[in-house]
Amino acid sequence: MSAKPFSFKLLKTDGMARRGEIETPHGIVSTPAFMPVGTQATVKAMYPGQVRETGADVVLGNTYHLMLRPTAERVARLGGLHTFMNWPHTILTDSGGFQVMSLAQLRKLDEDGVRFQSHIDGAKYHLTPERSVEIQGLLGSDIQMQLDECIKLPSPREEVERAMELSLRWAERSRRQFETMGGPEKGQGLYGIVQGGDVPDLRVRSAEELSKMPFEGYSVGGLAVGEPQDVMLRMLDITTPVMPVDKPRYLMGVGAPDDLLESVKRGIDQFDCVMPTRAGRHGLAYTRFGKVNLKNARHMDDPRPLDAETDCPASSVYSRAYLHHLVRAGEGLAAMILTWNNLAYYQSLMKGMRDAIETGTFDDFYQKTKADLARGDI
């Protein structure tokens, strides 16, 4: 029996900015969307219900981490990732290639896939496009990624071209495996990933070749790997115009609030980044007025909350003095409150952009938010 097919509705545009809705077997994702990172089946320091309360429609999981521990087969035996982590909404999973290259030891990449040793116990693995999609299927992921090769920047053109062309061949193999496993009939989606580094003609070729293949969405990969923001934005300027207009576009690993604003302006629909959660564990708060470093002694006697105007308790109930104390004392509650605040801020920024596109006022929202963010640390 077929489930409802995966769908994307483009509801409104304002310049290149897009307001849309993705429908997956686990609900609706309003776009532009920020996806909190839940690498090891948890958004660190948050209960799933709180993550939902901040406004998230989708969280990200990682093939690399979950295949090592607790393994995809065990998660499948326990009812799949939604049940395992008590997140009944949409889950997107990355395919593992990027994490292997940044975390695993003794990696060897060839035409067939990537061989590596676990960073946990040194056990040996061979991840291929087929195995990556099989793992994501076992997890029950609603939005799956092809296996690709994300090359570091800067790299010689020949290297960028080799990795981009390999990723295109892996895109076809990933698609075949996804269809063999009945992904489309389950209403799941598989995204192709555009590569091509910071080389304009390779970016365009990758996007054009990928667009000829049938994917439910298209990611922009190979960025947020240390390049300056203007290089990333220039790549978006030349890539999104040659991506399908009727499918979601997901910019992987991005980013800071300013990155989100600039990328939505350039036609991106989905984002994920560890910044709000990682910053929360390091005493850093994101607010409408910029970043606040709670480690700083200047907050020691400040009775004000981070932002009295929001309905998120993390931002409106606790004083900066208290948060400073918790951070200095190394109390676990600091990470919990700040992560909650940061995710709530990120979701409020996305909601602001969605509403602005709906009312045709994205440019005003963009200018005002840029000015607010430019005020820096407060």
Ligand SMILES: Nc1nc2cc3nc(NCCc4ccc(CCO)cc4)[nH]c3cc2c(=O)[nH]1
């Ligand atoms: N499959 C696939 N996955 C990716 C994940 C990525 N994630 C990034 N960047 C994340 C970088 C990033 C890392 C750490 C922090 C916190 C700093 O405080 C922020 C951003 N770029 C990425 C590129 C790819 C890619 O091409 N293919």
